[in-house]
Amino acid sequence: MVDEGMHYEGNCIRPPSEAYSILLQVTVGCSHNKCTFCGTYKDVRFRIKDDSIILSDILFASKYMKGQNRVFLMDGDSLIIPQKRLIWILDRIKEHLPWVKRVGAYANTKSLEMKSSKDLKELRQNGLKILYLGIESGDEETLKRIRKGTTGQNLIDMGRKAKEAGMKLSVTVLLGIAGREGSLEHARATGALLSAMDPNYVGALTVMLIPGTVLYEEYHHGKFQLPGERELLQELREMIAHTNLTRGLFFSNHASNYLPVKARLPKGKQEALDLIDSALQGEVALRPEWTRAL
Numbered sequence: 001m002v003d004e005g006m007h008y009e010g011n012c013i014r015p016p017s018e019a020y021s022i023l024l025q026v027t028v029g030c031s032h033n034k035c036t037f038c039g040t041y042k043d044v045r046f047r048i049k050d051d052s053i054i055l056s057d058i059l060f061a062s063k064y065m066k067g068q069n070r071v072f073l074m075d076g077d078s079l080i081i082p083q084k085r086l087i088w089i090l091d092r093i094k095e096h097l098p099w100v101k102r103v104g105a106y107a108n109t110k111s112l113e114m115k116s117s118k119d120l121k122e123l124r125q126n127g128l129k130i131l132y133l134g135i136e137s138g139d140e141e142t143l144k145r146i147r148k149g150t151t152g153q154n155l156i157d158m159g160r161k162a163k164e165a166g167m168k169l170s171v172t173v174l175l176g177i178a179g180r181e182g183s184l185e186h187a188r189a190t191g192a193l194l195s196a197m198d199p200n201y202v203g204a205l206t207v208m209l210i211p212g213t214v215l216y217e218e219y220h221h222g223k224f225q226l227p228g229e230r231e232l233l234q235e236l237r238e239m240i241a242h243t244n245l246t247r248g249l250f251f252s253n254h255a256s257n258y259l260p261v262k263a264r265l266p267k268g269k270q271e272a273l274d275l276i277d278s279a280l281q282g283e284v285a286l287r288p289e290w291t292r293a294l
């Protein structure tokens with residue numbers, strides 16, 4: 001089994017900061033799979049992979065991935081795995097990959113609701129030290145429209161719960177997701193949500209239209225208007241202006257964005273706003289459209 005290699009299936013995605021991690025696929029697909037902008041797991045039925053396959057991949061990594069000291073548990077929402085099974089996976093990682101310093105996973109509000117604070121602390125003690133949570137927006141109307149399956153208050157509560165368990169929390173927000181009309185409202189509400197949740201990292205991505213998604217259809221039927229470059233910059237500016245973190249990193253350096261920004265908050269807020277203002281005045285070059293990607 002060990003020399004079969006890693007048993008990857010389908011579209012494997014991971015956060016940019018996990019690029020050098022051992023990518024261990026423990027689930028296939030996403031347990032929610034309803035967000036209107038997301039085409040990653042469109043026709044994939046969510047399931048947890050067999051323990052024997054997971055163990056085989058861990059053993060393969062123990063032989064060939066000794067230089068990587070982080071593990072990322074794919075796919076969309078590994079935190080949904082029942083507690084006992086997840087602890088078993090973390091134990092096997094500890095046993096066979098003793099050099100690994102941090103395990104990370106995507107989470108959503110449903111999987112965070114299903115874990116008690118005690119469960120989360122137990123996971124933290126067993127190596128799961130960072131969770132990635134897609135917020136997308138703090139605006140209730142937008143959350144409903146994109147079928148995020150949660151509310152702003154629930155996002156705040158679940159994010160805080162993860163942080164209180166001692167986990168690092170990295171969240172993503174989506175520029176442009178509220179369309180042209182809702183742009184600034186979305187920016188302000190998202191800034192307020194981020195301030196209330198107070199995550200360690202915020203990554204702002206720009207929405208992209210993926211064929212086959214509901215959002216793509218809405219766009220082509222004139223029901224959704226994508227903000228232009230300038231509007232997206234104004235949205236980013238408004239969002240940062242309304243975001244107050246006690247100590248966090250706000251970045252928009254993803255390949256989908258027009259302007260890479262990296263701000264340590266609260267200290268670097270003004271500098272980030274000044275940079276965006278310079279870009280709005282045409283003094284800073286934006287990433288050309290053809291180089292933007294997901």
Ligand code: SF4
Nearest residue numbers: 030033034035038076
């Ligand atoms: S955005 Fe995340 S939660 Fe929503 S369907 Fe895609 S993978 Fe699932």
